[in-house]
Amino acid sequence: MKVIDGGINAPIGFEAAGIEAGIKYENRKDMAIIYSQKPCVAAGTFTSNIVKAAPVKWDMDIVNNSPYAQAVIVNTGIANAGTGREGMEYCKETAETAASELGIPANAVLVGSTGVIGAQLPIDRIRAGVKKLASARSNDRQSGTDASKAIMTTDTVNKELAVALEIKGRTVTIGAMSKGSGMIHPNMCTMLGYVTTDAKISKETLTKILKEDVVDTYNMISVDGDTSTNDTLLVLANGMAENEEIIEGTPEYEEFKEALHYVNETQAKRLAGDGEGANALIECKVINADTKENARILAKSVICSSLTKAAVFGHDANWGRILCALGYSGGRFDPEKMELYYQGTSGSMLIYKDGAGTDYSEEEASKLLSEKEVRFLVNVKMGDASAIAWGCDLTYDYVKINADYRS
């Protein structure tokens, strides 16, 4: 597997576009399309929030019941959540407009929205936007980037990625785009993440791989502990690479799985590192746990701790807060036996062992905490399971962004 230049439309047969539709703000791209020249099998994971946005409900229905999918229409500015029956009607109208423009069935059109909860979509602008998208779609490099920019809200950078791997002599490509960056605490997947591939693979196999992978990637990040109403991760596979079909139990299955994992992990980390107001990515790795699930619980608690996040912002080696967050996580460990390390490009420091802090240098520790990627390693000495979680520091800007988000 290798990383290649490209984004969501890198795989064969995929086209994309990002345009200005004036949904909420002027002078910025706010609608995107992903289109496949051939029908795709679709797999998806969606928010576990009881309050599901209308587009989440629409997409769940398509993924579960449609024979295939062929396009995705996304808008930012308004989340189409908490919008009742009117909101569902707008999903349908969006899909129908796209279907008519693209010459495909409406139940092959997935939709996605992100932005303010509670407001209704300006459906006339959406319809006009869909028409612009349908004629702007292209497989050129810039169009993929345009699409990835059009789905941004408070993100500071667009997040796209492409990888290629060989499946028995055929090149299979995977493309992706995602956006954060607040209300990020995915539980079954993230705010909005899209993955395309030209791999030939069945819906069942693709779904299995995706569901296994999100628990270690998108579900292991958090910006603010708030699980969104709109979380959606979709994977579309159109088979145009003409590889021999990827079947479970083969080396090709493992290679494809590994490539998709790389794509999901990379995008998830980018979301965490570009969390609202963030200066640094925080990574917590728990090793030698008794079970994978216990390792996940412990690691995630640390990156969710407001106090730990604020201490990283202040470059303050206040390791007691990490110990505290491990302690209230609900996970198991022995505080007398565990060890905590700070890690970074300038080295690795043992901070805590045998139930107490070590005689570490505050200055050196603060230096590690000043890096763009701050890493905590927790050795719980119970078994051989491990997990990694990713978050970001808590800054003035997080408060600023969210105290006047709607204004």
Place this chain on the structure above:
Amino acid sequence: MKVIDGGINAPIGFEAAGIEAGIKYENRKDMAIIYSQKPCVAAGTFTSNIVKAAPVKWDMDIVNNSPYAQAVIVNTGIANAGTGREGMEYCKETAETAASELGIPANAVLVGSTGVIGAQLPIDRIRAGVKKLASARSNDRQSGTDASKAIMTTDTVNKELAVALEIKGRTVTIGAMSKGSGMIHPNMCTMLGYVTTDAKISKETLTKILKEDVVDTYNMISVDGDTSTNDTLLVLANGMAENEEIIEGTPEYEEFKEALHYVNETQAKRLAGDGEGANALIECKVINADTKENARILAKSVICSSLTKAAVFGHDANWGRILCALGYSGGRFDPEKMELYYQGTSGSMLIYKDGAGTDYSEEEASKLLSEKEVRFLVNVKMGDASAIAWGCDLTYDYVKINADYRS
């Protein structure tokens, strides 16, 4: 029951003091004593954090195994958590010093610490402080206030309270002092809370009342979602009111329980409203739930949501964040049936019903969100259970305080 002027030493036979011991900072009171002229039955609830501070372990042992308790010594500045065997030794030395000064057994001395995790106590200063406290203790009004000030850390105001009630012709008094104000997400009780009473009541009855009450008071507040390593709530009863013993199943039992509930709820709300950096107390009341536990889960999720807290700071009626927090709470409700109201001194506004926002006035809503107490009422229309949770807004000052807490 009536609220009276007074604090932790208001009940008959209780003395208190707060003094400067120079534990970590200069020129501020940082050690407190509570002393009872007669032995007390003691009840306590302690942090559920796996990482328990040394004084928590010490107090759990005293509450569970000592025949009685008679004094509490508290220090701020250093939490004596993550301090290994040395930390436990310091608890013992503190108790032994107090015992020798006060002429009581060491296993009648409870200890409490709050402050930075990981540092060791300066035991010489602690010993000197205990001696000062032993001679300064008094039942005058000012000494109670001094004690409540000496246990403050980032609190902006001291939190003391006293109430009196009649038990068959005898006046029974309850006094209290508590401190917050970060790492507040109590799970079995709060950071540090002390309650005294001259009521005659058995240890078993007092323990039962306390354990039932904390689930609706201290366990329903949160400042930042971080459950401390040091959470301790202690109630001492010395029987000096000479009332007929309070027995379960009597009207007097209900009256005493109600009075203790008032004390705990008031102190808990004060902790939430004085959370680190807070401008406003946030209250979320869930009514007509199917079970009390479900109501608690829903209410608490709202006051813990960073995005909801930031929106209150910005006086932004971004109700979608409340809906979102209810949705990911793990509790049950139907988003199509529930109703959400904003409430304040200037009235009550219906914000959301039938699955969508109402046609409310943004200006009026923003006015309600500008009050010092911001109240959300959630009617889930499922049954007749209700619960209230309390938190505070998320402000720049929370980040500021916690980005350089140790410096």
